[in-house]
Amino acid sequence: MGYKTISPTNFSGDCQSKQELSEPDVFIHTSGSLQITAHSSILASASPVLENMIDRSDKDSSSESVIQIPGVPCDAVTAFVDYLYLSRCTNEQMDKYGIHLLALSHVYCVPQLKQMCSKGLAERLAMENVVDVLQLARLCDAPYLYFKCMKLLSNHFKAIEKTEGWAFLQENDTWLELQILHFMDETELRKKRARRQKQEQSLYMQLSEAMECLEHICTEGCTDVGPYDMELTKKKAPCSKFSTCQGLQLVIRHFAMCKRRVNGGCLRCKRMWQLLRLHSSICEQPDSCKVPLCRQFKLRMQEAKPKDDPRWKLLVKKVASAKAMSSLSLLKRKQL
Template identity: 45%
Template sequence: MSCKSYNTHIEESNPATVLTLLGDLASSVSSNSNIPKPPQLPSKMYRRSKHPSRPPECSFVLKETKDIWDKLFKEGHGADVFIITDDQSYLLAHSSVLSAASPVLHNIIQQSIVKDGMKHIKIPGVHYESIYVFVRFLYSSCYEEQKMKKNVLHLLVLSHCYLVPSLKRVCIHLLEQGWLTQENVIDVLQLARSCDAPRLSFICVRMVVKDFRTISSTEGWKVMKHANPALEQELIESFVKADSRKQEKLRKMEEKKVYLELYEAMEALLHICQEGCRTIGPRDKVLKGSRVTCNYPACKGLEALVRHFSNCKTRVPGGCVHCKRMWQLFELHSQMCSEPDSCKVPLCRHFKEKMQQQSQKDEAKWRLLVSKVVNAKNALGPFSARPSKFIMTN
């Protein structure tokens, strides 16, 4: 059984100790200062215990008080109302309690028929157990978790129809905390829309979109498809939009990978041309051999591409695809290089001069490419170890 109440915790303090400390502080100040007397300290400090897992509608009522109201409901002592269910079962209740808990029940009781000194009211469309949990909650806000879970959808409808916001918040809270399943999410979504529970509705739609293929084959979906085709169309459109966003995100991630690989290729190219790598580099550098580990991820593939470029006989535009990539790397480097006069990368200065003759369209295209390459590297951070797909590998 869960009773939504807080136990009050009382903590004793020692006013004399605090007053002594304040007196010492006051005496240390010049006697000429006009310092008002401190207010009288309270002798007790109240602090409530923390229950982070409980919903925000928890009340500050002692458990003993809740138990008294729960006992009144279960024993029915002094009851003056018969609540009749669809299966002709009945519950005893007190009109004063029902009227205070629900304005709708108050109106129903005012118009009810009196037989043998008892008022008779009927709550249609809901079985006995749900009504039992509902009326018990009206008395004491107490419930058994298993019965609440079993009847939560009926209780959500009852709380909305009879204007019991505290019960409505409990139902929504419990559904949001893990009682939603693939089988009931469509039913809960339709009830959430009917019972003005927008947050619960949003959570249901998000769950449907996330596991659309499984949920769209459930019995609840089939019933909804015939009863509410507009909702089915809305959910399908939500799924399509979410899938499109997912595909767009994947496309942008792949695009960033390409730009990052280009940046790594630029670093490796500069490394080979300035410092030399294992088996390739400037003539004035002593090479370290193929067994030495290189810290540039793209270096091995770029080394193979440079060797091919130096020996290929088809180095014309539109000719060898590997040589074309090498030309593109040289040109991209020149677009990013800030010291073309002293740069050791081949053709760097040549492409810098060629840039002066570019059209505005070509210039804007290269400027955009350079910015994307640099941004991809900055977004990832200073460390990366990805093999480059842009350059030729062995």
């Protein structure tokens, strides 16, 4: 077979000095009848696999070393050799031969090129090629690219399900199909957990805000509800948490006048009882606290400590944490 011989393109001798680089002593044969001349010192320093191939070739023959790189386009092999010389890859080369360069970097153990190809292919993912790139990422052990493919599949599964790549995958690689579906299920579960945690955190922040408003109302007074042992000398302006504060004042006034709360038949009163108990669980100064029943709840909880509901303990812990975070955030804002 006749080979067309070329040298690595764009090589300016900046990787080693010209004194070190004598005449090329390695011939790389591609599947497209192309022969690339190269230097064994450059190839061996860039790839341990090529180094072993050159050593074996030197032992088997006294003539020039020959390396066969079949199965990929000759231009992709040329781009690969260029990278071994110059340690860089152009956008045009990545656009045209990114998939082939990833395979070559994996086979010949060139980790820097492999990392570059993983990022480059991840930026160029599309619904039409994501299944093919995913299969290659798995074969080449490229976890970053594999995850990016999985994420795109999960986010646009309905559209990708209609592509030829997905149909081919279903017919030829059912194990990978199961992995994709499992990843999608896990992703949906994580989203649900994140939404639930966000809702729970919002609830804890609301309860923390209600604690602050309760202490504020019972200590300083706010609008038309004030401390039970002190007269308001001037009209109070609405506080910064007016919505929460106003709602809590309505509940306090209802709680003071409701006749059904004695028998435990009023839902609004039950909530007020829970709010007072929650405050007492968090309060660190029950003896001087002006919130009603704070000390009484604290004493009752100390007596019934072994029988505490673990869910109530968790609620107290979460609300206390939310209150601390709120205070820290307020302090930071004041400092700014």
